[in-house]
Amino acid sequence: MSNLTSRILVALVSIPAIFFITYKGEWIYFLFVVLLTVLGMLEYYKLAEAKSSSPQKILGIFLGLCVLIRFYLNNIILPSIDFFIFAFTLFIFLFELFRNKENPLQNLSTTFFGMLYVAGSFGTLLALREMKNAELIIAIFISIWKNENMT
Numbered sequence: 001m002s003n004l005t006s007r008i009l010v011a012l013v014s015i016p017a018i019f020f021i022t023y024k025g026e027w028i029y030f031l032f033v034v035l036l037t038v039l040g041m042l043e044y045y046k047l048a049e050a051k052s053s054s055p056q057k058i059l060g061i062f063l064g065l066c067v068l069i070r071f072y073l074n075n076i077i078l079p080s081i082d083f084f085i086f087a088f089t090l091f092i093f094l095f096e097l098f099r100n101k102e103n104p105l106q107n108l109s110t111t112f113f114g115m116l117y118v119a120g121s122f123g124t125l126l127a128l129r130e131m132k133n134a135e136l137i138i139a140i141f142i143s144i145w146k147n148e149n150m151t
Contacts, residue, residue, distance in 0.1 A: 011145075015145075018032075018141060019138060022129065022134050022137050022138055022141070023134050023138075025129055025130075025134065029126075029129055030068075030072050030126065033068065033122050033123075033125055033126050034065065034068060036122055037064055037065070037068055037118055037119050037122045037123075038061055038064075038065075040118040040122065041057075041060060041061050041064055041114050041115070041118045041119065042057070042061070044114045044117070044118055045057045045060065045110070045114055048110045048114070052103075053103070053106050053107060053110040054101045054102070054103070054107045054110075055107055055110040055111040055114060056092060056095065056096065056099075056107065056111045057111075059088075059091075059092050059095065059111065060092075060111040060112070060114050060115050061115075062088070063085065063088050063089065063092065063115050063119075064114070064115040064118060064119030065119070066081065066084060066085050066088065067085065067115065067119045067120065067123055068119055068122065068123050068126060069081060070082070070085065070123070071123030071124070071126040071127045071130075072123075072126050072127075072130065074127050074130060089112075092108070092111060092112075093108065096108050096111075125137060125140070
């Protein structure tokens with residue numbers, strides 16, 4: 001199967017599914033964004049490991065999921081989740097302190113940047129959708145697909 005054929009088949013299945021998930025919203029959209037975030041963070045950490053960094057993958061992904069929950073519940077005041085994110089951040093620092101890996105500052109930076117970059121980006125999609133703005137999310141997806149297909 002050629003590259004073009006596989007792209008067309010994926011587009012025929014994924015575009016209607018993403019439109020449906022985005023318009024449906026609520027928990028199904030949240031779970032979709034969680035899946036994308038976990039896959040994105042795993043990919044980011046894999047690339048970082050190829051460049052001789054040693055990020056804390058499990059802890060970074062868990063903290064990224066906490067950030068997503070915070071974005072999803074942006075209208076609800078939850079001091080407990082904010083405190084948990086803060087405490088878990090300190091735990092990652094302490095864990096790195098006692099880990100016997102080279103370049104601890106680089107490892108911490110990689111862990112936190114992956115969480116901020118990937119989970120923060122997908123978290124803004126959650127926050128936009130929770131503002132009842134599915135059309136904007138669809139427009140973002142269309143512009144990404146269009147730009148990708150132009151290359």
